[in-house]
Amino acid sequence: MILWIIDTHISRKEYFVETSEKIIIRSYVADLFTSQISYLENQIEGIVYDGNIEFLHHTRVMSRRIRNTLTVFSPFIGKKTSKRWFISFKKLTKSLTKERDLDVQIAFLEKEISNISEQKYLTGLQRLLLRKQQLREKKQNGVKQSILNFEKEKTLTEIQLFIDNNPFDTESFSLPNELKRLSYLEIEKLTKICFSYVPFITSPDNTEALHSLRIAMKNLRYTTELFNPIYPQLDSFISTMKKFQDDLGEIHDYDVWLTDLDSFLDEEKQRINKFYGQAGPFNFIKPGITYLIDEIKNRKIKIHEKFLERWNEQFQNQFWSNLRIIFENFDN
Known part of the structure; x- marks a missing residue:
């Protein structure tokens, strides 16, 4: 796990600190990934098999959180690897954005309509809700395709390998x-x-x-x-x-x-x-x-x-x- 450094200008102390700290930080990142990936996998499973709109929302939120992790810790993960994973998660987030926005707007309109009794307002709001629901229905197949495309990239498998190669030990962590x-x-x-x-x-x-x-x-x-x-x-x-x-x-x-x-x-x-x-x-x-x-x-x-x-x-x-x-x- 130690990266050998050949540089006569680096003292033994500097060499030890640099390599040991990098190893510790990688294990810290692996621990962050462990909870993030586990949560994301559960939400993706919910999108595929349940259909509750909250699964889609939480998938987008966690994919953004993981992108933050990749951005901050890129030097310890590997810049090329971080960039590739980042792009994969960004595509996932972007592909679900329109659908999530529509889900939020539909829920908002349903609540508004339930609180209004005047027919002169209801006609327009119900028509607006209908248009949003029609648009959301058209995009439903795109949601599952986005998940399939993401899974084909094997990004989660690669991150799991990173986790396995950088085990985090709570007791020895300094x-x-x-x-x-x-x-x-x-x-x-x-x-x-x-x-x-x-x-x-x-x-x-x-x-x-x-x-x-x-x-x-x-x-x-x-x-x-x-x-x-x-x-x-x-x-x-x-x-x-x-x-x-x-x-x-x-x-x-x-x-x-x-x-x-x-x-x-x-x-x-x-x-x-x-x-x-x-x-x-x-x-x-x-x-x-x-x-x-x-x-x-x-x-x-x-x-x-x-x-x-x-x-x-x-x-x-x-x-x-x-x-x-x-x-x-x-x-x-």
């Missing part, structure tokens, strides 16, 4: 300084990315900046979770990051809905006009969609206010400073 240093550098880098969007978060109209912050916060959270086993005190920080991510995710969902509803109005009007030869029946559809647009705009404002309040509160409570302190304890 936290390497290089792992502490890596954690500091990664969290510092991702925190800076998050803060690059902070000047733009005060307005709910800064759609792109809020969306970019959502992605950056998700990467920060998933990367922080990678170091949770060596820093148990990160639990509360990860919980807060998830709340940030959930708020920003809800804002993003509303932005997607607003764009989607505008497109739906145009497309449905054209469809009705083509079928009936005139757009009169569209007047039964429009009120429900207009109602939903107004409702979503109001909800977006409220969740944005909630996010800002949470952000400012955590900033005043030294959340970011305290997070940094956890990772600063390493030898340069």
